[in-house]
Amino acid sequence: MAASETEADFAAWMGTTQARVEAALQRSLPGPQHVPARLHEAMRYATLEGGKRVRPLLTFAAGELAGADPARLDSVACAVEMIHAYSLVHDDLPCMDDDVLRRGKPTVHVEYDEATAMLVGDALQAQAFQLLSEPGLAGDPKLQLEMVKTLALAAGSRGMAGGQAIDLAATGKQLSQTELEFMHVRKTGALISAAVKMGALCAGSCPPALEQYAHRIGLAFQVVDDVLDSEASTATLGKTAGKDSAQGKPTYVSAMGAPRAKAFAEELRRGAQEALAPLGRRALRLQQLADFIVLRKF
Amino acid sequence: MAASETEADFAAWMGTTQARVEAALQRSLPGPQHVPARLHEAMRYATLEGGKRVRPLLTFAAGELAGADPARLDSVACAVEMIHAYSLVHDDLPCMDDDVLRRGKPTVHVEYDEATAMLVGDALQAQAFQLLSEPGLAGDPKLQLEMVKTLALAAGSRGMAGGQAIDLAATGKQLSQTELEFMHVRKTGALISAAVKMGALCAGSCPPALEQYAHRIGLAFQVVDDVLDSEASTATLGKTAGKDSAQGKPTYVSAMGAPRAKAFAEELRRGAQEALAPLGRRALRLQQLADFIVLRKF
Numbered sequence: 001m002a003a004s005e006t007e008a009d010f011a012a013w014m015g016t017t018q019a020r021v022e023a024a025l026q027r028s029l030p031g032p033q034h035v036p037a038r039l040h041e042a043m044r045y046a047t048l049e050g051g052k053r054v055r056p057l058l059t060f061a062a063g064e065l066a067g068a069d070p071a072r073l074d075s076v077a078c079a080v081e082m083i084h085a086y087s088l089v090h091d092d093l094p095c096m097d098d099d100v101l102r103r104g105k106p107t108v109h110v111e112y113d114e115a116t117a118m119l120v121g122d123a124l125q126a127q128a129f130q131l132l133s134e135p136g137l138a139g140d141p142k143l144q145l146e147m148v149k150t151l152a153l154a155a156g157s158r159g160m161a162g163g164q165a166i167d168l169a170a171t172g173k174q175l176s177q178t179e180l181e182f183m184h185v186r187k188t189g190a191l192i193s194a195a196v197k198m199g200a201l202c203a204g205s206c207p208p209a210l211e212q213y214a215h216r217i218g219l220a221f222q223v224v225d226d227v228l229d230s231e232a233s234t235a236t237l238g239k240t241a242g243k244d245s246a247q248g249k250p251t252y253v254s255a256m257g258a259p260r261a262k263a264f265a266e267e268l269r270r271g272a273q274e275a276l277a278p279l280g281r282r283a284l285r286l287q288q289l290a291d292f293i294v295l296r297k298f
Numbered sequence: 299m300a301a302s303e304t305e306a307d308f309a310a311w312m313g314t315t316q317a318r319v320e321a322a323l324q325r326s327l328p329g330p331q332h333v334p335a336r337l338h339e340a341m342r343y344a345t346l347e348g349g350k351r352v353r354p355l356l357t358f359a360a361g362e363l364a365g366a367d368p369a370r371l372d373s374v375a376c377a378v379e380m381i382h383a384y385s386l387v388h389d390d391l392p393c394m395d396d397d398v399l400r401r402g403k404p405t406v407h408v409e410y411d412e413a414t415a416m417l418v419g420d421a422l423q424a425q426a427f428q429l430l431s432e433p434g435l436a437g438d439p440k441l442q443l444e445m446v447k448t449l450a451l452a453a454g455s456r457g458m459a460g461g462q463a464i465d466l467a468a469t470g471k472q473l474s475q476t477e478l479e480f481m482h483v484r485k486t487g488a489l490i491s492a493a494v495k496m497g498a499l500c501a502g503s504c505p506p507a508l509e510q511y512a513h514r515i516g517l518a519f520q521v522v523d524d525v526l527d528s529e530a531s532t533a534t535l536g537k538t539a540g541k542d543s544a545q546g547k548p549t550y551v552s553a554m555g556a557p558r559a560k561a562f563a564e565e566l567r568r569g570a571q572e573a574l575a576p577l578g579r580r581a582l583r584l585q586q587l588a589d590f591i592v593l594r595k596f
Contacts (some may be wrong), residue, residue, distance in 0.1 A: 039455055039463040090420060095391075114393035115466050118416070118461050122388060126454030128428045133447035141439035143473075148446055151433035156424030157328055157337055161417050165337040176411035182333075239406065246366055274350050 010288040012055060021056040022048065022073050024074035025081060028131055042112045042120045043127070047085040050103035054221070054293060055080045055195035062199030062210055072202040075137050076147065079128040080195045086124035087191075090115050097243065104238035126156065130207035138202060147198050154194035163187025167249065175250040182218065188217030188225070194288075212261065212275040213286060220268035220294050225259050227249035228296075269294040302310045308586040314354060319354040320346065322372035323379065326429055336512075340410045341425070345383040348401035352376045352519070352591060353493035359583035360497030360508055362388070370500040373435050375428040378493045381453050385470035385489075387415050389462065395541065402536035410580065421455065436500060445496050452492035461485025465547065473548040479517065488518030494584075509582060510573040517593050518566035524549035525559050567592040 007219040009216040017109055021222060032041045046188035056077035092107040100110050106209035109163040129148060131137075138144040153159055163186030170183065200206035226244065228254045234241045246250045252261040276283040330339040333450055352374035361371040390397040390405040390414060398408050406417035427446060429435075436442040451457055461484030468481065494512035497505035524542065528551045533537045542549045550559040570588040574581040 034456065036455070036460050036463040036467065038467065043455060044374065084419075090416055091414065093393075095416060116463065118388055118391065119395060119455075119463050119466075120419070121425065122384075122453075123455035123459040125423050126450045126459065128453060129446060130450035133443045133450060135440070135443065141443050142433070145431045145433065145439050145442055145446075148443075149426060152424045152428035152431060155420075156428060157334070157341060157417075158332065159424075161421040161424065163338060165334040165414065165417050166415075169336065176312060218568035245556050284306075 013285060017057055017060045021053050021081065023076050024078050028078045029192050033042045039042050039116065039119055039123065040110055042116050043124055045111060046089045046108050046120050047082060047124065050075060055084055057289055058192065058195040058249065059199035059218060061289055062196045063202045064285060065279065065282050066198065066200045066203035068202035072137055073199060075131050075134065076198045076202055079131045082124045082128040082199065084110065084191060086121040088159055093117055101238055102239050104278040143201055143204065147201050150194050150197055154190040159190035170250050173250060176266065177254060179250060179257055180250060180255055184219060184222040187235055188222040189215065192218035192221060193207050198254040209278050213272045216268045216272040216275060217290050217293060220272065223261055223268065223297065225296055226253050227258060230258060252279040264292050304595055311583060315355055319351050319375050320380065322376050326376045337414065340406055340414050341422055344387045344406050344418050345380060345422065351379065352458055353382055355489060355587055356493040357497035358491065360589055361492045361500045362583060363580050364498045366497065366500035371497060373429050373432065374439060374496045374500055377429045377449060377575045378496065379389055379491065379515050380422045380426040381449060381516045384419040384490060385458055388419040391415055393571065397538055401535050419559065420443035443497055445499050448492050452488040457484055457488035467477055468548050470546040471548060473553060474555055478548060478550060482517060482520040486520040487513060490516035490519060492505055507573050507576050514566045514570040514573060515588050515591060518563050518570065521550045521559055521563040521566065522594065524551050524557055528556060563592050
C-alpha cells in the first residue's frame with residue numbers, strides 16, 4: 001500500500017473502532033431510567049461523546065494483534081475508558097485542577113454540582129471493575145482476574161492516583177527529567193500501559209515487546225500533552241490551554257524547553273516503534289497509533 | 299453456656315477478630331516508605347485504628363459459619379473495609395457532608411487537605427479491588443470474580459454511590475418510609491450485604507438465609523444510626539452528632555419519630571435472627587452481631 005492508502009486505512013479503522021467503543025460505552029453505562037437518574041445521566045455526560053479514545057484504541061490494536069475476540073475487547077476498552085473518564089472528572093474539581101472546560105463541554109461539577117461530580121467518579125471506578133468481573137469475559141477466569149489486578153494497580157496509589165498526588169505536591173517546584181518521568185509514568189503512563197496489556201490479555205497473554213511499547217508510548221503521550229498545553233489554543237484542545245504554566249506545574253516544557261521536549265517525544269516514538277519490530281506487520285495499528293499520539297496537533 | 303458466658307465469649311471473639319483485621323489492614327495498605335509517602339500515610343490515617351469494624355466482623359462471622367479459610371477472610375474483610383473507609387473520607391468532604399470529625403479524629407481533608415482526601419478515597423477503592431484480584435485468594439478464580447462483582451455492585455451507582463446521590467437529592471425533603479428504605483438499602487445496606495455474602499463466598503457459596511439476614515441487618519444498622527445521631531452525643535459517637543436534622547436530612551427518626559424507629563430496628567433485628575434459624579447453632583456469631591448492631595449505644 002502507498003503511504004496515503006495506509007493513512008486512509010488507519011483513519012477508517014480508527015473511526016470504526018471509536019464508534020464501536022462509543023456504542024459499547026452506551027450499553028455499559030446504566031441509563032437514566034435507573035434510579036438515581038441524575039447520577040446516571042451525569043456518568044453518561046462524563047463518559048460519552050468525548051475524547052479521542054486513545055486508550056480504547058490501544059486496547060483494540062493490542063487485542064487485534066493478539067487475535068482477541070472483539071466482544072471481549074469491548075468490555076476491556078470500556079473499563080479502561082471509565083477509569084480515565086472518572087480521573088478527568090475528579091481532576092477537574094475545584095480542590096484539584098479547578099477546570100471548567102473538558103472535551104469542549106462544561107466540566108461535570110459545572111454542569112451538575114461538585115458532590116455529583118465526586119460521586120460520578122466514584123461510581124465510574126466501581127462500574128469499571130464490575131464490567132471486568134462479568135462471568136465469561138475472558139474465557140479463563142484467571143486471565144480475567146489478572147485484568148482486574150492490572151487495572152487496579154494502574155488506577156491506584158502506585159499508579160494514576162499516586163501520580164496525581166505527586167503532581168499536586170510538585171506544583172510550584174522545578175522537577176528534574178527523572179522526577180518528571182517518575183511522576184508521569186504513574187499519572188498517565190500506568191493506565192495507557194494497562195490499556196495495551198489488557199487488550200493483549202484478552203487473547204491469553206501480553207508479550208514483553210508490547211509492555212515496552214506501552215511504557216514508551218505512555219510517556220510520549222504526556223510529553224506531547226505538555227507541549228500542546230503550552231502551544232495550542234483552548235479551542236483546538238477542548239480544554240483550557242496554558243493551565244500548567246499558569247498553575248506553576250512542572251512539565252517537560254518547563255524542564256527542558258519546547259524544542260527538546262519535542263525531540264524527546266520523537267525519540268520515544270521511535271523507541272516504541274523499535275519495540276514493535278519483532279512483531280512485524282501484525283503490529284501495524286500499534287505503529288500507527290504511536291505516530292498518531294506523537295504527531296497529533298489537537 | 300449461661301448468658302454472661304456467651305456474652306464474654308462474643309466480646310472475646312470480637313476483640314480477636316478486630317485485632318486480626320487491624321493487622322491485615324496494616325499489611326494490605328502500602329506503607330509510607332512507598333512513594334507518594336504522604337498519600338500512603340493519609341490512606342493509613344483514614345483506614346487504621348478506627349471504627350468498630352462492623353463489616354469485617356460480619357465477613358468473618360459469615361465466613362466462619364461457612365467454614366472459610368481465615369487467611370482468605372482477611373483479604374475480603376480488608377477489601378470491604380477499604381471501600382467503607384473511602385466512602386467516609388469522600389462523604390466528609392466540604393462538597394458532601396462537610397464534617398470535621400470522624401472516629402474521634404479530624405477528618406482526612408482537615409488533617410491533610412481536600413485534594414489528598416479525594417485521592418485517598420480514589421486510591422482506597424482501587425486498592426480494595428486489587429486485594430480481591432490477588433491470585434489464589436479464593437481457590438476457585440470464578441468465585442473470586444464473583445466477589446469482585448459483588449463488591450463493585452455494592453459500591454457503585456446502584457449501590458453505595460447511588461444511595462449517596464439519593465441522599466443528597468433528598469436533603470430538605472420529607473421521605474416516606476418506603477423511599478427511606480430504598481435509599482438506605484443502597485447507601486448502607488448494599489455494602490453490609492456484600493460483607494456477609496463475600497465472607498460466605500470464601501467457602502464456596504452464600505446460602506439464601508444469609509442474604510436475607512444481611513438485608514435486614516443492613517437496614518437495622520441505618521435505623522439505629524439515625525436514632526443515635528438524634529440522641530447520642532458527639533463524644534460518644536466520635537463524629538458530629540445531630541448532623542442529620544441540622545442538615546435537613548430525612549431519617550427514620552424524622553419520618554416516624556424515635557420510638558417507632560426503635561421499634562422498627564427491633565423488628566428488623568428479630569427478622570434477621572429468624573432468617574438465621576435454619577442454620578442453627580453455627581449462626582451464633584451472626585446472631586450476636588445482630589444484637590450488637592441494634593443494641594449498641596455508641
